[in-house]
Structures are given as structure tokens and as C-alpha cells.
Amino acid sequence: MNPADPMAAVLIVLVVVLAAAVALLIWRGRGSKRLKSHFGPEYQRALEETGSRRAAEERLRRREQRVQSYAIHPLSPEQRARYAARWRALQAEFVDDPAGAVSAADRLLGEVMAARGYPVIEFEQQAADLSVEHPQVVQNYRTAHEIAVRHSQGQANTEDLRRAMVHYRSLFEELASEPRMRAAS
Known part of the structure; x- marks a missing residue:
């Protein structure tokens, strides 16, 4: 077995892990941006109440899910x-x-x-x-x-x-x- 092969495998694994981490950060960033844009001042209020971006965003996502289960409709x-x-x-x-x-x-x-x-x-x-x-x-x-x-x-x-x-x-x-x-x- 060539000694360079294990090193190449480790390098490939590191590149894949790094790419996955970057993709996750981009995905979270888009989610944060969407929530900030949609909720506006309510996003900041949730952030102040929870003290954590992650907790605030989770709270807002749960609200969205709960409200999706309602049969909200316009007035006649x-x-x-x-x-x-x-x-x-x-x-x-x-x-x-x-x-x-x-x-x-x-x-x-x-x-x-x-x-x-x-x-x-x-x-x-x-x-x-x-x-x-x-x-x-x-x-x-x-x-x-x-x-x-x-x-x-x-x-x-x-x-x-x-x-x-x-x-x-x-x-x-x-x-x-x-x-x-x-x-x-």
C-alpha cells in the first residue's frame, strides 16, 4: 500500500467535512436572514427575550409551524x-x-x-x-x-x-x- 494513499483519504475527508460545515453555515445564515426579514421588529423582540439567536429563531419557527396548523382565512x-x-x-x-x-x-x-x-x-x-x-x-x-x-x-x-x-x-x-x-x- 502506498503511504500517500492514507494521507489523501484523510485530506478528502477533511475537505468534505469542511464543505459540509460551510454549507451548514450558509443554510443557517439564509434561515436567519429570512426570519429577520419576515418578522422585522418581532425578531429583535424574540432575541431580547431569549438572549440567544438560536433560541429566538427556534421560537419564531415554532410560531410559524403552529400558525400553519390554523385555518386562517380572510374575512368575507x-x-x-x-x-x-x-x-x-x-x-x-x-x-x-x-x-x-x-x-x-x-x-x-x-x-x-x-x-x-x-x-x-x-x-x-x-x-x-x-x-x-x-x-x-x-x-x-x-x-x-x-x-x-x-x-x-x-x-x-x-x-x-x-x-x-x-x-x-x-x-x-x-x-x-x-x-x-x-x-x-
């Missing part, structure tokens, strides 16, 4: 019209009863989410689920909810409630809008 034109009329009435109600309007807006959003196919469960789970399809407005939902909670504790004023309505409105418009056509992948 009749539902959109009915919810839009209720939203306009809530906005008008704000003038006379800001706290009542904010509470009603939170309930209306729960109804819209349920009508779209999201399970209506505890707030943090709802927000996490919404982040999969609506990552750009889910922070508005969190902020509005936090203001509503502060108000229930006597720690929010009328200006805070107005801001809550603005935040709720952005999510409402996103959830109740006509479905957008998705580009073919």
Missing part, C-alpha cells in the same frame, strides 16, 4: 363591512367614553381574530400568533393592550387611551382589509 366582504361599521361606531364613541371605546376595540379585535381563524386564547399567545402573518403591526397590538391594562389600574390618561385606539386601528385595518394576492414562490 359582508364580515369586513360589518366590522368596519362597528369600528367607525367605536371611534365615534371615543369622544364620549374613551375607556369604554378602548375596551370595546380590544373585544372587537378578538372577534375579528376569531372570525379569521385565530384561536382566541390568552393575550401573549394571540400576539405571538399574529406576529407570523402581521409582524409589522403586532407591536401596535401589544402597546394598545399594555395601555388598556395600565388604564384598568388607573395609570393611563385620555391621551394614552387615544394612542391605544390608534394602535388598535392599525391592527384592525390589517386584519379586516381585503386579502392581498401573494406572489407565487
Whole structure:
């Protein structure tokens, strides 16, 4: 047996292992980039909560998988019209009863989410689920909810409630809008 043959075999194995490692790093990098791009600020929030890129990305992937199992669908034109009329009435109600309007807006959003196919469960789970399809407005939902909670504790004023309505409105418009056509992948 030629002494160079074992050395060549070791070299080939090293090259294959190195190529596999590089391929894995590229694949992970693309996954990270996709998650950052899709989730936007929600990616950073998950990173801050977990303290680890790997844990944050795993959390976001699990959200995506969970939400894929839901039967989420757009509202019918009749539902959109009915919810839009209720939203306009809530906005008008704000003038006379800001706290009542904010509470009603939170309930209306729960109804819209349920009508779209999201399970209506505890707030943090709802927000996490919404982040999969609506990552750009889910922070508005969190902020509005936090203001509503502060108000229930006597720690929010009328200006805070107005801001809550603005935040709720952005999510409402996103959830109740006509479905957008998705580009073919």
C-alpha cells in the first residue's frame, strides 16, 4: 500500500467535512436572514427575550409551524363591512367614553381574530400568533393592550387611551382589509 494513499483519504475527508460545515453555515445564515426579514421588529423582540439567536429563531419557527396548523382565512366582504361599521361606531364613541371605546376595540379585535381563524386564547399567545402573518403591526397590538391594562389600574390618561385606539386601528385595518394576492414562490 502506498503511504500517500492514507494521507489523501484523510485530506478528502477533511475537505468534505469542511464543505459540509460551510454549507451548514450558509443554510443557517439564509434561515436567519429570512426570519429577520419576515418578522422585522418581532425578531429583535424574540432575541431580547431569549438572549440567544438560536433560541429566538427556534421560537419564531415554532410560531410559524403552529400558525400553519390554523385555518386562517380572510374575512368575507359582508364580515369586513360589518366590522368596519362597528369600528367607525367605536371611534365615534371615543369622544364620549374613551375607556369604554378602548375596551370595546380590544373585544372587537378578538372577534375579528376569531372570525379569521385565530384561536382566541390568552393575550401573549394571540400576539405571538399574529406576529407570523402581521409582524409589522403586532407591536401596535401589544402597546394598545399594555395601555388598556395600565388604564384598568388607573395609570393611563385620555391621551394614552387615544394612542391605544390608534394602535388598535392599525391592527384592525390589517386584519379586516381585503386579502392581498401573494406572489407565487
